[in-house]
Amino acid sequence: MKQEFQLHEVYLSSLLHDIGEFYKRAALEDDKNKVYNTFKEKLPAQDINSPGHREWGAYFCKNTSLDKKDVIAQRILEHHNPVSLVGKIIKIADILSSGKDREQKDKIIDYRNIESVLSLVDIGKKTNKKYKALGKASVYKGLLDSEQPNIKKEYKILWDEFYETIKNEKDDERIYYILKEYTQNIRKDFDNTSDISLFSHLNTTAAIAVCIYRQYEEEIKKGEFEKIEALLDKLEGGKSPEDEIFCLLKGDISGIQGFIYNVDMDGALKALKGRSFYVAYILEIIARYIIKNEGLTLSNLLYCGGGHSYILLPAKSIDNLPKYQRFVDEVLYKAHSLDVAVLLAAERFDAGIFTNNNFSEIFDKVGKMLAQGKNRKNKSIMSHDMFKPRWLAERICPYCNRKMDSDKCSFCSSFESLGDNLIKHRYISFEDVINEKRQIKNVFDIFESFGFRIRFSDEPNLKSYSISKEEFDFKKSMYYIKTANHLHKNGNGVVSLDDISKISDGIKRWGILRGDVDNLGKIFHSGLKENKSIARVSTLSNELDMFFGNFLEGFIRDEFKECDVIYSGGDDFFIIGPWSKLPYLAEEINKRLCEYAGGNPNITVSMAIEIAPDIKFPIYRVAEVAGENLDRAKDCKRGNYEKNAISLMGQAVGWEEYDTHKLIKEILVGLINDKVTRNIFNVLYSIFEQNQRAKDNNEIFRTWRLVYYIAKLKERYSKNKSEIDKLINLILKNHNELYSKLESATIWADLETRC
Ligand SMILES: [Zn+2]
Secondary structure (H helix, E strand, C coil): HHHHHHHHHHHHHHHHHCHHHHHHHHHHHHHHHHHHHHCCCCEEEEECCCCCHHHHHHHHHHHCCCCHHHHHHHHHHHHCCCCHHHHHHHHHHHHHHCCCCCCCCCCCCCCCCECCCHHHCCCCCCCCEEECCCCCCCCCCCECCCCCCCHHHHHHHHHHHHHHHHCCCCCCHHHHHHHHHCCCCEEEECCCCCEEEEEEHHHHHHHHHHHHHCCCCHHHHHHHHHHHHHHHHHHHHCCCCCCCCEEEEEEEEHHHHHHHCCCCCCHHHHHHHHHHHHHHHHHHHHHHHHHCCCCCCCCEEEECCCCEEEEEHHHHHHHHHHHHHHHHHHHHHHCCCCCCCEEEEEEEEEEEHHCCEEHHHHHHHHHHHHHHHHCCHHHCCCCCCCCCCCCCCCCEECCCCCCCCCCCCHHHHHHHHHHHHHHHEEEEEEEEEECCCCCCCCHHHHHHHHEEEEECHHHCCCCCEEECCCCCCCCCEEEEECCCCCCCCCCEEEHHHHHHHHCCCCCCCCEEEEEEEHHHHHHHHHCCCEECHHHHHHHHHHHHHHHHHHHHHHHHHHHHHCEEEEEEEEEEEEEEHHHHHHHHHHHHHHHHHHHCCCCCCCEEEEEEEEEEECCCCHHHHHHHHHHHHHHHHHHEECCCCEEEEECCCEEEEEEHHHHHHHHHHHHHHHHHHCCCCCCCHHHHHHHHHHHHHHHHHHCCCCCHHHHHHHHHHHHHHHHHHHHHHHHHHHHEEEECEECCCCHHHHHHHHHHCCC
């Protein structure tokens, strides 16, 4: 018990060790005097910089409701010159999080904005530094060209709200989320690490401190602190320590495409919602299961999104990896046979990885280990069951191969019910249960196998997650869910695919828009140049996740409410909507991401749109084609450009040519609406084909037919002459070069004008 109590002390002291950086920037003279008077015996006389961030932090702590708040205040106070063991652990973790031992000076004027790390990512193209406005993480205020002139006032407003929110808290998890919300847009300090957020620094320091504590737990119990003290000596002496204290565990989910989209068209949207929520959360639940078993904290889950999770563990935990993998395999095999798998890989590493500022290297390493293990899919259960027919009964569910007792498969229906609950309720929570599930009959059993029971409610609950992000409030819930949840609704509930199709212009169909960030691996591997400290890598992943996990859904809800966000998080998204809205939504997502990254040309996104050939066409088939088209958009090389494209009507269009493309479509639509003959489409299709044939046969493309047709068209529709001229100028360059994406633009206009 005493040990657990000490873990709480290690965790909270490290999580709050630099909170004084925030407080002192917001401080009024009044508070400054109080802080000064509280600690005046310990402060150097006549030091104009005192009190410093440690005193501010300790003073804050004393005025909260934390358990052991006086001890924690003491640890914060001593974190640069530690006396106690916990103080030493925090100092080590502080240095490792930053990648170096820095003399943190308490300067007088230090009201500055944090730089946007996304605007500074450099994988070969010139960047342009932008700043983030001070404020809460979930409120996007746009980037700034220069720092806010009245930032001191802003600090005060933000601090007051933060303090009101946190002062009566006792729960570690809630404190974690409050810090995440209030310290993510704050600059850590004022040396050269100007784009690292205070939250990333606090959070990674806490994760590291907890690992050190657990790794040396046995020694600590016996009162042997030599290893920890020697480590601190090395770090203070600027040496790169080789103590193998940590391991990074990566989890990867596979088989999800087939699983999510292979649903019965009856109630398809609810089922998709439930399944994509499940897929987004199963990795987090497994991560939390491991964290719970290893006695770690939420801070140790460094990242979870886009089908990957990363946990920072003490090195000794690697011995338990086979046990965890076996258990995960067993549960998922019972649930999905071999269709869905979660693979885990871990690598031990020494503290020097942190001080060499190369945390990305260890990310790469576990990534490669997982890639090699991919073929191994469920190896630990390969030996049995595999070749036996699973069910001998006659009625088998076509989606999950389970025996069906009635017309509906109860396992598959449970995902629909999960989706339905997410639509109907306001809060969801994951309650701890003892995991003794032997059988898996539904999705809820899967969560319970890992020790978490899902509960839905409409009543506020401080340990729950708000399903709607716009309603999120710390007084009513702990945080909001990490997946997008917007579905188009009307008075009768969720609008069906039939009705979504009816909203489209022209041909009545639904479509799929999906996309993800280009060069993600490269961005993390080399985009941060020489400073790849854990805190900086983590700031970058938080930034991306905030866009896809929160802001994207926000503007879709406001401006494209007819579209359903099936999935959005990490670095990718999947949206279903009336097909004709999707290109405009795609354009908006591209524009917003570009803005969010401060116009950084190194951050780009590729997308694909695919239209359902028929309203009743299976979603998974359309999703599959959209996936293939997305790959094609990524493969799209043109001059100096690469990726950064959208696949539209089967052709990849670079974002740099999208405006022209759209203009051609709009002119064509305008002409048709003005009663110009639809035969223009047939002519354009056939011209495009002739051009392709000429290219294939190395012949010169003869433009006379097009020129002749256009001349006739202008004669016949003289009032549209100028629009027709504009069109021909766009599709025919230098008299004989046909616009290479003409087919796509023509199909777009054709479909949009069909009744
Ligand atoms: Zn089924």
